[in-house]
Amino acid sequence: MLKLKRGMGVADARAMHPSVEIVEADPEADRRLLEGLADWCDRYTPLVALDGTDGLFLDITGCSHLFGGEEALVANMLRRFSEQGLEASAAVAATAGTAWAVARFRGNFVVPDGEEAGWLMPLPLAALRLDATICTALDSVGLRTIEAVMTTPRAPLVRRFGKALVLRLDQALGQIDEALSPRMPVPELSAERALAEPVMMVEDIERIILLLATALQEALERRGAGALGLRLFLFRVDGAVTRLSVHLSRPARAPDRMAKLFHERLAALGDSLDTGCGFDLVRLAVESVAPLAAQQVDLGHADRDDDADLALFVDRVCARLGRNAVRRPVPVASHLPERSVAFSSFANAAKIVETALPARAERPMRLLRQPEHVEVVAEVPEGPPLQFRWRRAHYRIARVEGPERISPEWWLESLPPVEKKDGETDPDHEKRRKQAAALKTTRSVRDYFHVEDTDGRRYWLYRQGSYGNADAPPRWFLHGIFA
């Protein structure tokens, strides 16, 4: 044994073992490793919670029979951990507190139901997940084991050491429920396939996805539901887990549809999918569902559901290029050009009630995302522009229509703050705030001009602000392009 202890100084350690290798602590990397292990533990149960910096809680209720019982599950897990080069200890108990205590202070055991108290009694108080201060305080009055605490009257304990002690004890004994907060939402449904021989080819993965989707189809049909969000878990042999999500714009349960979406998702990943030594477990989980009634198939008509084709196409594009790849413009009640059109995803657009566009004055056919600053020469200060320079090119203006004044939406904006002078009464302050707001509004008033240059290109220019303010001269912007 090296006889090194936690909290020991580096110099002391060096004095004892001159050849000791010092590695700086990296809590961030430790955390990542723990999260990676938590991902990997998903193969045993979907309910995995992190426990501090060095432990994991797994809720294996109803999962253990899949691995041949609790003992077999623990043995399987510990074997795989040791294959990955990790030393771990695990315990199974009816309560999280007991399992924690047994795993850390006794070793790899399965505590039978109802025997928690017997297992806990000989353990030190630290096994109750208590703060160090409470432990020391209890230690100072001679309470060193859990048994001692359990046999002491409770009321004085609570009064002297706080509720935490009794709470932890009750949680460990199962008298108070302890909720674990799993890292990920529990999927509605999931299907998985453990593979004797790890797969590496994307084609093989896609084939397995199709099998899993077929397995899910029946369960979805029984519920009368269709999948809206799907997630694929690829468990690599060496412990890394890849998660891929796809979203559907309308509920579906056809396996080929799901497989097509994952095909695009995998194609988008391309070489960035690190297959390593292969995946030995593939899981397909349904993250969200929506009701989907069974549809009568008409034998007489071979024509297909066109809308479904379009939805599938949009979903495929979105699976490959990101969820915002396909969007639909939605008119918004605002007279500011850039605010009057919002974009919504294809899936959401179906829910939006369309409002008829009000007839407006001339509007450009393409609107720039951001109005671009242009240098303008105008004949008279408040008059129309004569020539302008945009993107280093010079345009001479032949004809102008306008201006059309568009004011900012002052009713949506809050009053700007104004410094408070000493000895000033409140109404005065409010008045000055309103004046400042009015000034801000006049500064951001836009005068739009529809201009045509000598070559016949038509643009939408605007002047922001007005002449006369020495501190804020007006600025010109190009906002849109006309046909």
Added chain:
Amino acid sequence: MATNAVAQKAIFALRREISRIEGTLPERFAEPGSEDAVVLRHNGRPRGEASLLITGVPALDEALGGGISKAALTEIHGQHSRDAGAVTGFTLSLISLLLKQAPSKPVLWIGTSGFFAEAGLPYAHGLSRLFGIMPQGVLFAEAPRPVDALWIAEEAAGLKTLATVVIEISGNPQRLDLTATRRLHRRAAEAGRPVFLLRQSAQAEATAAPLRFAVTPAPAGKRHILGRPLAGSIGPPAFIIALDKNRLAPSARFVLEWNADERTFETRDALRHGRPQDPVALVPLPRHRPDMAAAAGPRMAYGLFRFPPAARQPS
């Protein structure tokens, strides 16, 4: 007589074969009104007026052999990126004509993020005001690279649900070669629905599209108020259309004006000579009502007058 019939059959078979290989333009072989006028079929569908997008300008339709083929890829070029307005405007006018026949189908507009950032997205209010294209009828697909945009276009070109697919690519990316355009053209031909390839600020390259327009902006006409042109005003949008590649006729140039109220093309001459009434409302347009274009019924007689002869009308 019998030999004549056999010969005719052989000739028709050959014509069909040629039109199949070329993918377009079977009507070139059948002079309208002549004795051996035949209905050629393309992929089992009779090819006729229904498969053509009629521009409504007689001279242009004549040069195009009746109209723009709907089952084909059509390239529309702009020389500079600052001509994006004219290119987009002309394309949207064609789409507006197309949507007159199938108003409920959506339009898919594909572009690269780079070009959308450069020239902006088509603006819903401008689309509805000028071209009668409602926001719910448009879908925008934004791709990070031209390759992805081409992939979306290829996938979308086979969808019959869409009214048309527009793919906007700027510059001359290497992937947009003869093979890529041929794939788009084939898919468009199979779906029987036009695909417009907008080449912004691009040099003309070899393409499989049977038709290539080059669009440059033209100074707009004047606004007509009370039947008279208003000096200094900017009227309806105008474009100079050059037929760069066309198998039927030598390259030609047209100056077209888009009439947003009627949703028709007009030539400058027609505008200059007979404009019976002013299409612009003198009172403010009614709000929360359908677009003006739908309500303008009585003007149809005037529109028919300038349409191609009755023989060419879709039956």
